[in-house]
Amino acid sequence: MTVLHLADEGEAADLAAFLSRLLHYDRGAAVRLQAAGTALAVFGRPPSFEVLAIRAVRLAKPYENGIDVTLDVTVSAGELLETVDESAATAGVPAAVTGPPWAGVLPPRGGWQAEPGLPEPGQLRRLVAASVAEFRSRTEELAPEARTRAELDRIGREIWSRTVAGTGLPVRAVHAAQSLGFLRGDDQVLFSSGSWLRLRTPYGSVAVRRAGLGTLGISVR
Template sequence: MASTLMELVFPDAQGLADLGTFVGRARAADQDGAVRLQADGTTLAAYVGVLPGSGLMGDGAVLGLRTMPLAEATTLDTTVALAAVGDRVARTSGVRLPVPAMTVAVPWSAVAPPRAGWERVGTVAVEDLVEAARQGIAEIAQGAPADAGAQAVTALRRQVWGRSTTTVPPVRTGGAFAAYVLGFVPEGTAATVWAHGRWTRLSTPAGHVLMR
């Protein structure tokens, strides 16, 4: 029977630490960001927003997804602040994580990526993703001086992360950035590229990046 408690129970302390690491990396990309925690059984899916989208359909949004096993069957779907989860992980020494009761509303959580029906497009070396991410970071740093206004910085970020990489197949540079900052680029591996309608997914052994 699925647990209805607002608590996640991991098989071991390492499982809880993995969630803490993922949340910490997501906070490096968005200090005030959120995480959507979904579970229906013994698998937790944790979604984070790396780059915001625009409009009702969230076009341009880039999400990170990491799945991890749970020790107890749980039914949960809540979106909470990254900071709240990070604080609870830091204070927890066992395998049980109390889920924050206070939820937050973020546009990207309203449009759920598909779970099935993906079509494999090809593969991209993670080294190419890392290079694209680093070039984009450098371009934004050089093009956005300290006195640049918020609108100018936002426009530059949208321009840089919205373009495609030179890889075959090409992917959005913002997806490379998300894979890089979330630690989804284990050395010597490749990212599999998948497509589903308006969505593109990069998958590596460490996690998934979803682009709309």
């Protein structure tokens, strides 16, 4: 098994936490790993949010045993988590799995430009809290016979599809960032590239396709 040497114990702990959160939403989650040099990108898609989550991990050295200069493989998130050794700051690369459809369509690597209009971090967190409270309130007001899965999904889509302050970023992307532990601190930036929007924080990014822009900016790798 190929062993990845992470930069330090903190990187290993953060990787384990990210994988654990993905598995919370999908016990059969897969992740796509892409590495070059001393940077590893871990892509996942928590189904509840319909966004792409990206965790960047620093490596102490590219690979051992003479592996090629790049790594690109889709693996089981659970099997990857089992290989993470926080004290040794290492992780093994499990056997490849047949990737889900999303794993074949990733955001572009370049061409990102900063987008204006993103509210300050405190406002983003309050927006998520208010949206969660609204969902709970509206669903609790439903009569028992009306509280169907279809109606709950309809209310959820209405709330989470709203955009943030005219930026085009759906509220569900901010909710995903908070649920995955990304929405901490005071350094969040919104970027765009083609049809993609990406909310970047020091702890990870959430990317989503903008509605109505077709396939522009798609990167199939």
